[in-house]
Amino acid sequence: MERKDFLRSLGSAAALALILPCAACSSPAGDTSGQPEDQVEDPTSENELDFTIDLSSQDAEPLQEPGGYIIMNETVVVRNLAGDFVAATRRCPHEGNYQIVYDRVNNTERFWCDVHGSRFDLQGKPVNDITTNTLLIYQTELSGNTLRVFNP
Ligand code: FES
Incomplete structure (x- = not known):
């Protein structure tokens, strides 16, 4: 029996099983490089955020x-125009890119993501129609020259 006759006799499903590698066996344990981006675990834990800033640094x-x-x-x-401290995650609630920055035009202050x-606004409420998801705003607490940023 020739090779092409042998493969034909197996049927297409069996032939594919011989040709395709095992998807579960192709990545070593813990290797997420082949996973789609939305299935890779977020390296930052926004729920546990708590750090301080030395304002004199x-x-x-x-x-x-x-x-x-x-x-x-x-x-x-951010130190807003009123002089208060405001903090937000960099993670955009639209598609999860870490692209949020502070921006102001004249006296209008915004958090802004340049991806889309x-x-x-500074309370995290969306002000255009790109997303209806709110931006995560953290708590801030000033003690002398130390600013604490945390998620209660
Ligand atoms: S990911 Fe920020 S606007 Fe789309």
Whole structure:
């Protein structure tokens, strides 16, 4: 029997089983590189976020003035125009990209994602029609020169 006759006699399903590798066996344990992006576990745990910022440090210098912001621990920390501290996750609630930044045009302050253009007020409420999902806003607590950012 020739090879093509042998394969034909097996039928198409059996022939595919011989040709295709085992999908479950193709990745070593713990290797998520082959998984679709939405199935890869988020490396940051927004629910456990709790960190402090030394406002006298050089890293925090943009927070000395209203309208300044820094990005730390995948968090956007803002000193708003009223002088209060506001913090939001960088993770956009539209499709999960870590692209949120602070933006202001004249006196209108927003959190903004440049992937598709979603905008949120400083309470996390969406202000355009890109998404109806709200942006996660963290608590802030000022003690002397130390700003605590946390998720209660
Ligand atoms: S992922 Fe941010 S606007 Fe779409």
